[in-house]
Every structure is written in structure tokens, then in C-alpha cells.
Amino acid sequence: MYKVLVVSELKDFLFLALKEHMTEASFEVFTVPADTEEINEFVEPVDGILIYVDEKLLQQQQAINFLKDKAIAEDVPIFILGYEEDLEDLKAIISSSIVRRAFLRPLNLYVSKMVEKISETIKIYRQQKKILVVDDSGITLRNVKGWLGEKYNVILANSGTMAIKYLALNRPDLILLDYAMPVADGKQILGMIRSEPEFADIPIIFLTNRDDKESILSLQGFRIEGYLLKSMTPGQIIKCIDDFFELRKAHM
Secondary structure, eight states, X not given: OOEEEEEESOOSHHHHXXXXXXHHTTOEEEEEOSOHHHHXXXXXXXXXXXXXXXXXXXXXXXXXXXXXXXXXXXXXXEEEEEXXXXXXXXXXXXXXXXXXXXXXXXXXXXXXXXXXXXXXXHHHHHHSOEEEEEOSOHHHHHHHHHXXXXXXXXXXXXXXXXXXXXXXXXXXXXXXXXXXXXXXXXXXXXXXXXXXXTTTTSOEEEXXXXXXXXXXXXXXXXXXXXXXXXXSOHHHHHHHHHHHHHHHHHHO
């Protein structure tokens, strides 16, 4: 049985039908409005967040950003439901990279089929290997998400601070780390991660443009599982990640 938090300003026929079908499908459904305080008071762990989008909800940008942070921190998928224009406006706020599935109104499938797809997606999400990608480049983050997102659960962090915040609550199966970043570079972030006993054994592979000998040698003394260059083709990068997990699986 999956637990889903439904965030909605509407209590219309579709909302009621969706809640009914989810309950019938053995979901445990919790509902809250798009209000930061009410969302913050909700501390029950869930398996997914469904946002029912309309114009009124889009006005609650603070609550939307809070939901985004909650989904990232708790490592749960976000689902969105609404008219196409409203969904595009929502993606502009929370980034489409963390939206696992979008459902358009009017629904081109039965509500029961939508519930089935949510269930399937949560199941796959929980089974996939988790890869935390740390890079200050939004383009790189989106690209890596696109390359690996079909096969892996890819979590994005645009700074070392965001990565540490995620690690405090979640444990990925692999970290892909850039070298050249502002404030704290990849080597410093690597040092912070390795200095914490609970993070120390998380596998880390560098994915970077830095191919000079000095940068590579500076990582000696730290345990890393690989060093990949962004100049590699997407296919080569995917293969390296696949090979990494296959090798670990063989040694388990």
C-alpha cells in the first residue's frame, strides 16, 4: 500500500473521483491545500506527491517551492495533474526534472488508469538505483537527467550545500560529482563527504571537464570509483554507469 500526499485547492468532481479510486486501489491518501504551514505540519512519510494544478494553486509559489524541497529531501516522486498551460507554468517554478509524470486535463484516460500509472511509477521509482548528480551547471544537470533518467532515479543538486542537505536524509547508490564549482569545488565536497562516517562508503565518480593531470592527481588519497569526462558521448557515459552497477552486483 502506497501513501500519497495530494495537494489541491480544488475539491471538484475529478478530485473526489481521484481520491475514491486511489482509496479503492489500496492507497492511503492525505490531502492538504497549497499552504506552506499546513504542508509543513504534515510529517507523515509518503511514497509520492500529487499536485492538482489550477490558477489559484499557481499563486502559492512559496508553497510550491516548499513542496519541491520536500520531494527532494524525502526522495519521493512528484506527479502533476492539470491543464497543459497550468502544468507548464508549474514546471517553470519547480523544474520539470523532478516531475516524474504529468497528467493532462481533460484526462485522455480513465481515472482508474491514472491511479494505475501512479502505482507503477512509484514501484519503479523505489526499485531504481539512486544517483545524486552534483554540478553547478543547469545544462549539465538536465542532460545527465535525460541520459540516465529512464533507467535510474536521478536526483539533482546544483551545489555542495544542496548535496549535503540531501545526504543528511537519503542515501544514494552513487554520486556523480563535478570538479570545478564555485564556493566549494568537487575536491572539497569529496572531502566533506568522506569525512562523515555515514557517507564515507557512498561510491563517487567524477563527471567533469577537468582532464589535466594536476586535477586528477590531487584526488589521490581519496577513494573514488571513477573519473569520467563530459566530452564523452552520452552513450559512453551511460555504459560506464551501467558497467559500474553491474560490477558491484557481481561482487555482492
